[in-house]
Structure formats: C-alpha cells, structure tokens
Amino acid sequence: MADRADIETLIARTASGDRVAFSALYAATSAKLFGVILRIVSTRSEAEETLQEVYVRVWHTAGRYDADCLSPMTWLITSARNAAIDRRRRTIHGIEAPLPDPLSDTAPGPEAQAIDASDRPRLTACFDELAPDRAGAMRRAYLEGKTYAELAAQYGVPLNTMRTWLRQSLLRLRECLAR
Amino acid sequence: MSGRPYWDEDRDEDKVLAGEYALGLLPPDEAAGFAARLGENAALRALVRQWTEDFTGLSDLVEPQVPPVRVHQAIEARIFSGPARGPLGLFRRVGVPMLTAAALILALFLGIDHGPSGVHPPVAPVYRAEIEATDGGLYVAAAYDAGAGEFYVERRAGAARPGRVLELWLIEGDGPPVSLGVLPEAARARLPVAEPLRARLEGGILALSDEPSGGSPDRSPTGDVLAVGPLGTP
Known part of the structure; x- marks a missing residue:
C-alpha cells in the first residue's frame, strides 16, 4: 500500500494531467473507496457507478487538493462517502440533503492540521x-x-x-x- | 452524567453542529443554514475538517474491495472521451465484424480457446486488466492464472513499433516497476510471474513500454510507457 506522501504525489501528478499517475492513484486507492461505498449504497451496480463518479471528479478536481488541508486519504474517502450517501438518499428516500463538500472549502484554517x-x-x-x-x-x-x-x-x-x-x-x- | 449543562457555550454548539454536518446527519434545512455560515467562518470550517479527519479513522474498519475492471474502463471512457472505448469500440475501429468480436470476447471470458496458438486463457482468472493506450491504438487484455502463476495476455489491437518490442511491467506500491517479460509477436502469450511477486498483485497496475529488441537493457522501462491498466477482479 502506498503511503501518504505517495498518494499526495499521485494526486499532484494527476492534477497536471498525468494519466499514468491517475491510473496508479486508482490502483492504490480504489479498493478502499469501493469498500467504503459498498457499505452505504444498496447494490453493487450502484457502488460501481458511484466509484466512477468519484474518480471522474478526482480527475477534474485534483488541482484543488492542496488547498483543502485534508490528508489525501481523508479527501478521497470523504468524496467517496459523500457521493455514496447522495446516491443512497436519492434512491431510498427521494430527498436531497446537502453534504459537506471536501472540495469546496478553500481557505485553510489554523487548526486544520491533518492527523496521521x-x-x-x-x-x-x-x-x-x-x-x-x-x-x-x-x-x-x-x-x-x-x-x-x-x-x-x-x-x-x-x-x-x-x-x-x-x-x-x-x-x-x-x-x-x-x- | 456530569453536573454541568452540555450546551453552555456557543462554541460547544458549533462543535456539535460541525460534527453532525460532517456526518451528514443534519436535516436539509439546517445543513443549508450551516453551510451558509461556513463560507465566512474559517474557525467553523476548521471544526468540520477536524471532524472529517477524525471520523475517517472509522473507515479503517472497512475491508477494501477490489472493483471490477469495467469500472476503471468506464472512468477512462468518461474522462478521455475520444472515440468509443472498450472492446466494442475498438473492434469497430479495426473493422472486425461484430459477430467475430463477440465470439472473441466470449472466448476470452469463458476460457474457450478457438485460437491457433495453443495458448489458453485461464478459466477462472483471479485478476484481470485492460491495458489500453490513450488513443486506443494499443489494447492488451491480461488475466492472471493463480494456479499456474502466469499472466495470460492477449493483444487485441496495435502492435510493437517496427524493430521494437512491447514489455509488460507490474507497478505495485511505491516500488519501481518490475518486468513481467517481453510480449512475443503472437497475439496471445503466457508470462510466468516470479513467486515473490504473486502475493503482491492486488492493487497493482500493468503497463506496457516500448523497448529495444530483447527488452529493456535496464531494470526499469527505458522507452515510452504506451499503455496502462490497473488490475481488478473479473
């Protein structure tokens, strides 16, 4: 398993449009994210679609990772969890509850030290x-x-x-x- | 219970709200109100981030599950939306009649060997990968036969450059790429995987590089990396 610095490097290279790095990031992290999503949504096919959404989003938003002050796995796992919950609530309840977007908070806070x-x-x-x-x-x-x-x-x-x-x-x- | 009231300070209330927000528990109207406050309140954002980091620790309880190969293909197709990707798109581009294409895919998936080479795909591969170039010009399917300790590879589109060869690499963890061997001229081949590598395939990616005849003279790829694909479950 790649460590924190490896994942950060892969995210940075993904942000610059490096497709090999993006594939490596997917290979290193997709099993964890798929596991997280499977616990939340009700079917495997929904989980697969959610995982797709998450990595498509990662590709497009990797450039904003640095500003988020989250550790890289937290950033990825939170994106996966939120996407899965969005889908779960759409399909099960037909309601939409806005979830915190780990990609939206760009101003770093003083206490925002990522834990190890x-x-x-x-x-x-x-x-x-x-x-x-x-x-x-x-x-x-x-x-x-x-x-x-x-x-x-x-x-x-x-x-x-x-x-x-x-x-x-x-x-x-x-x-x-x-x- | 301690004797003091719980909500004696606004700060406590914000800590709790930030936790509910990070968990996605707030009712929609309250979540929207809280989100509106976040925009102008760095301390509040820090609270949410702290909870997010803390709760993510719970995901240690989640067992990783390797997704099927088709998920990665679909992601690549959505991001790099050129011509249609995947076996059907590729076969359409190279002009093979659809029926033959379908038969070939079935043959690979079911492990029925109609090919002349005598190289058989594994009946129940543990991992598969679709190693595909950005432009679709090179496309190799790989399936790992755990019983034999071999990768079955099938080149379905493209070929090595003139006078050059294609070399298959395993990239796993933070280690350097490890060569799995040079692809022969035949479209299908089996490449043995060294014993110590067999337990390290999960989460790995396969890559094809352009190398001089005989393969890379070095321990790592010397030519262009032409195509990559992560290993997934069948």
Whole structure:
C-alpha cells in the first residue's frame, strides 16, 4: 500500500494531467473507496457507478487538493462517502440533503492540521468511552450513511432522543479527542 | 452524567453542529443554514475538517474491495472521451465484424480457446486488466492464472513499433516497476510471474513500454510507457 506522501504525489501528478499517475492513484486507492461505498449504497451496480463518479471528479478536481488541508486519504474517502450517501438518499428516500463538500472549502484554517494514521487508536479509545449503543449509532451514521430517522427506527427510540444521544456523544467525543 | 449543562457555550454548539454536518446527519434545512455560515467562518470550517479527519479513522474498519475492471474502463471512457472505448469500440475501429468480436470476447471470458496458438486463457482468472493506450491504438487484455502463476495476455489491437518490442511491467506500491517479460509477436502469450511477486498483485497496475529488441537493457522501462491498466477482479 502506498503511503501518504505517495498518494499526495499521485494526486499532484494527476492534477497536471498525468494519466499514468491517475491510473496508479486508482490502483492504490480504489479498493478502499469501493469498500467504503459498498457499505452505504444498496447494490453493487450502484457502488460501481458511484466509484466512477468519484474518480471522474478526482480527475477534474485534483488541482484543488492542496488547498483543502485534508490528508489525501481523508479527501478521497470523504468524496467517496459523500457521493455514496447522495446516491443512497436519492434512491431510498427521494430527498436531497446537502453534504459537506471536501472540495469546496478553500481557505485553510489554523487548526486544520491533518492527523496521521497514528492517531486512529485514540479515536477507538474515545469511542469506547461512549455508551455502546450510542457509539454503535455513531459508527452506523458514518459507515452506513444512516439518517437520524433510520437510526431512531433501528434502535427503537424517538427521533429526538436519537438526535440528543448523538449530539451528546459528539461533544464527549470531541472532549476526549482533545485530551 | 456530569453536573454541568452540555450546551453552555456557543462554541460547544458549533462543535456539535460541525460534527453532525460532517456526518451528514443534519436535516436539509439546517445543513443549508450551516453551510451558509461556513463560507465566512474559517474557525467553523476548521471544526468540520477536524471532524472529517477524525471520523475517517472509522473507515479503517472497512475491508477494501477490489472493483471490477469495467469500472476503471468506464472512468477512462468518461474522462478521455475520444472515440468509443472498450472492446466494442475498438473492434469497430479495426473493422472486425461484430459477430467475430463477440465470439472473441466470449472466448476470452469463458476460457474457450478457438485460437491457433495453443495458448489458453485461464478459466477462472483471479485478476484481470485492460491495458489500453490513450488513443486506443494499443489494447492488451491480461488475466492472471493463480494456479499456474502466469499472466495470460492477449493483444487485441496495435502492435510493437517496427524493430521494437512491447514489455509488460507490474507497478505495485511505491516500488519501481518490475518486468513481467517481453510480449512475443503472437497475439496471445503466457508470462510466468516470479513467486515473490504473486502475493503482491492486488492493487497493482500493468503497463506496457516500448523497448529495444530483447527488452529493456535496464531494470526499469527505458522507452515510452504506451499503455496502462490497473488490475481488478473479473
């Protein structure tokens, strides 16, 4: 697996129109992105179409990567997740909820230091400090793109209760991550 | 529960909203309102970015899944929209009647060998790649036969330049390209894959370079890289 610097180099070369670099970027990252998308959309063919959309977009927007201040895999995974959620909500609910666009925020913020993979155990530890059902609901929201309504139904609680759960959990998580 | 109220500061509220926004949980009207605030608020954007980085850690739980080769082909077709790509477009360009083209594709996919060369495609390849030049002038299909430890390659369009040869390379991870051998003049061939390389094919890409007769005199490609294609599942 290519490391962070490799992926950044491939994105930079893709931005300059290097097709071999784009193919190498696809080869190095598409399995992870496909895995992320498959968890969110309901069929394999939708996942394949979503993956296409994501890489077509990467080709056209690679030049804006630097300004985003996200680590390269976060940028790619977030693009994949958002595209998959857009598709999921279009097909399942017929609604459109705007999702954060990792490509749209161009002004770098002072706190926007991208974390390294070495910080991942801390995330796991902080999730472990949450009540198991709340941690589970939060994981589902991220990994499966579930809405508050879906999570409420799944956990058998009113929608407002689910929202309160997750809002409290988000604050606890942020406090834990900042420790 | 601690004794203090949760929402005692606007800052806390923004942290939470940024988290809900990053997760895609905000109802559409609230998400639109939050997005409007983002434009003029760098601190708020930083909060969203921080959550985005943090949550992406959860994707470590996701098992990578190698996509089928057709996805990469479709992406290339959408980006580099020249003449129609893929086997049908190519066969149309070289003027082979459609029925023959379909039969050839079936033969490759089903592993039925109608060719005269005696070189058989694998019945159940583990990986496939479509190695195609930008202009469609060179097109080679490859399929990995895990049982034999060999790549079956079939040149379907184009050929080596006069007096030159085509050399197949594996690019994996951040290592230098590794030669898989020179393609013979025959359209179909099997190229053995060295034992240590066999476990490193997933996520790799295949590339064809233009080399002098006998192949690259160096350990890496010396001529133009003419075509590339990532390895995917069948």
